[in-house]
Amino acid sequence: MNHSLLLQTSRTQLVKQLLYFDEERNGFLNHYYPGKHPQRKQAEELINSYCTVLEQLLSDYSEEKLCSNVLIGSRLDLRYLADGYIDTYTIVFPAYTDPAEGKISWLSPLGMQLLMAQRNHEYELEVPSGKISVMIDNISFENSGEVDSAV
Numbered sequence: 001m002n003h004s005l006l007l008q009t010s011r012t013q014l015v016k017q018l019l020y021f022d023e024e025r026n027g028f029l030n031h032y033y034p035g036k037h038p039q040r041k042q043a044e045e046l047i048n049s050y051c052t053v054l055e056q057l058l059s060d061y062s063e064e065k066l067c068s069n070v071l072i073g074s075r076l077d078l079r080y081l082a083d084g085y086i087d088t089y090t091i092v093f094p095a096y097t098d099p100a101e102g103k104i105s106w107l108s109p110l111g112m113q114l115l116m117a118q119r120n121h122e123y124e125l126e127v128p129s130g131k132i133s134v135m136i137d138n139i140s141f142e143n144s145g146e147v148d149s150a151v
Helices: 003-032 040-059 109-114
Strands: 074-080 086-092 103-105 122-127 130-141
Touching (some): 003 040, 040 109, 086 109, 103 109, 109 122
Antiparallel strands (some): 074 086, 074 130, 122 130
16 A cells, blocks of 8 residues: 555544544443443543544644554554653554554553653553553554444
């Protein structure tokens, strides 16, 4: 697949994500956060912020901008600052989660903290054992942000 076709395919996928969250937001939230689930508001705010980031990205679309923030479908290299160890993750919709392949849901505790994070920025992540300092060294959009079967 040539480079411009790959870039266009990525753009199409991001537009589909925007449409999905516009049309299916309540159904999605009801599925994962039914009733008065305590995390529903946090997830809804994250979706709103994510859609704003997508709209901005799509208004001035380029490969550089596509790879500057962690999106649903992004593959990222996460470097732990304490020891320099690097983990690679791909952020996906919950239906596509596969920990053996490093595919984590954007709804997971780690996924929610990484979504919209920026390359070359330091972050402090909350993990079960406390807080860890990390840096995102690289982001690439891997076309793993399919919305089919997102619920």
